[in-house]
Amino acid sequence: MARWQPNASERLVVAALELFEERGYERTTVIEIAERAGLTKSTFFRHFHDKREVLFGGGAMAGVLADGIAAAPAGATPFEAVAHALDAAGREAFTSARREFGARRRAVIAGNPELQEREALKGLGLTASMTDALKQRGVPELTSCVAAELGALALKIAYERWSNPTGSGDFGDVARRALSDVLAAGGLG
Amino acid sequence: MARWQPNASERLVVAALELFEERGYERTTVIEIAERAGLTKSTFFRHFHDKREVLFGGGAMAGVLADGIAAAPAGATPFEAVAHALDAAGREAFTSARREFGARRRAVIAGNPELQEREALKGLGLTASMTDALKQRGVPELTSCVAAELGALALKIAYERWSNPTGSGDFGDVARRALSDVLAAGGLG
Numbered sequence: 146m147a148r149w150q151p152n153a154s155e156r157l158v159v160a161a162l163e164l165f166e167e168r169g170y171e172r173t174t175v176i177e178i179a180e181r182a183g184l185t186k187s188t189f190f191r192h193f194h195d196k197r198e199v200l201f202g203g204g205a206m207a208g209v210l211a212d213g214i215a216a217a218p219a220g221a222t223p224f225e226a227v228a229h230a231l232d233a234a235g236r237e238a239f240t241s242a243r244r245e246f247g248a249r250r251r252a253v254i255a256g257n258p259e260l261q262e263r264e265a266l267k268g269l270g271l272t273a274s275m276t277d278a279l280k281q282r283g284v285p286e287l288t289s290c291v292a293a294e295l296g297a298l299a300l301k302i303a304y305e306r307w308s309n310p311t312g313s314g315d316f317g318d319v320a321r322r323a324l325s326d327v328l329a330a331g332g333l334g
Numbered sequence: 335m336a337r338w339q340p341n342a343s344e345r346l347v348v349a350a351l352e353l354f355e356e357r358g359y360e361r362t363t364v365i366e367i368a369e370r371a372g373l374t375k376s377t378f379f380r381h382f383h384d385k386r387e388v389l390f391g392g393g394a395m396a397g398v399l400a401d402g403i404a405a406a407p408a409g410a411t412p413f414e415a416v417a418h419a420l421d422a423a424g425r426e427a428f429t430s431a432r433r434e435f436g437a438r439r440r441a442v443i444a445g446n447p448e449l450q451e452r453e454a455l456k457g458l459g460l461t462a463s464m465t466d467a468l469k470q471r472g473v474p475e476l477t478s479c480v481a482a483e484l485g486a487l488a489l490k491i492a493y494e495r496w497s498n499p500t501g502s503g504d505f506g507d508v509a510r511r512a513l514s515d516v517l518a519a520g521g522l523g
Binding site: 262265269285287288291294295302326327331332333 | 454484
């Protein structure tokens with residue numbers, strides 16, 4: 146299997162994760178992250194707004210989910226369109242090569258309240274992005290909100306299951322099962 | 335009608351809101367808020383962790399919602415238990431005497447990204463509190479999550495409708511209608 150060759154942005158993310166694991170999030174500086182990645186501080190800031198942002202992909206996921214919803218077939222229900230978004234997340238971001246990275250990332254976030262706060266806010270941004278994408282398909286506003294909220298919940302559960310050290314499988318499959326579990330739990334199954 | 339006599343905590347909230355309206359959130363200090371309320375800085379910090387917290391009730395709402403869910407009849411469905419929580423919010427916090435205050439508070443928050451961020455995180459705390467309260471009733475974990483997420487969405491919509499300058503009515507009624515709208519929008523109506 147070919148070794149995964151990360152680009153500048155991904156090198157920064159990998160370097161940051163290693164340093165957060167080795168010395169803790171608080172004791173790591175942006176300069177150290179850039180040096181570990183063999184890049185400069187200004188390159189770091191071209192990719193990420195601040196140190197808190199480096200594990201959160203700089204907003205790319207919101208676009209992946211919105212594009213996934215936009216690309217769903219014309220006749221798809223709101224929840225089917227959300228399932229397309231979750232598939233897109235698996236193809237574009239949560240590939241099998243990144244699963245072990247996902248588990249390590251999750252452990253680092255779990256250990257730091259500041260990162261947990263950023264993750265929570267990022268989650269709200271993903272919900273807003275899916276809500277907007279559904280509205281652009283002509284889905285009524287409140288239905289868009291509900292489908293996006295439950296889609297975001299399914300995404301969160303799927304990420305936890307997929308990145309779990311004992312987990313396995315393709316993210317799209319895990320996510321579709323999580324969405325179906327969420328809908329069933331709400332009486333929509 | 336008797337003039338509403340706020341206690342120390344409420345005097346601080348009213349003073350803060352006035353100052354935020356007059357000179358902006360950024361240009362207001364904790365000392366100024368305490369002085370306007372006729373209290374000391376140390377009294378402020380007995381009630382609120384920081385300036386950002388003063389418009390968010392210091393965590394009281396999470397307890398009100400959890401208690402409302404705990405007090406729902408034994409046979410209540412998860413969504414009925416959530417409706418009890420929304421009623422409790424109306425009785426304990428969003429009384430008709432506070433409706434005009436709610437509209438002003440909402441305008442101040444809408445004008446400041448830092449306050450919007452705090453509001454978003456507070457909303458997640460309310461969801462977590464309702465989820466835990468539902469689990470303590472024996473509701474399965476995922477159903478608790480879904481009911482709490484949709485309850486939090488209904489609470490947000492209800493607060494927007496109720497505190498709107500052109501709005502009217504009892505918060506409990508507005509909130510029950512919002513919850514029923516949310517469930518119908520999700521195909522649960």
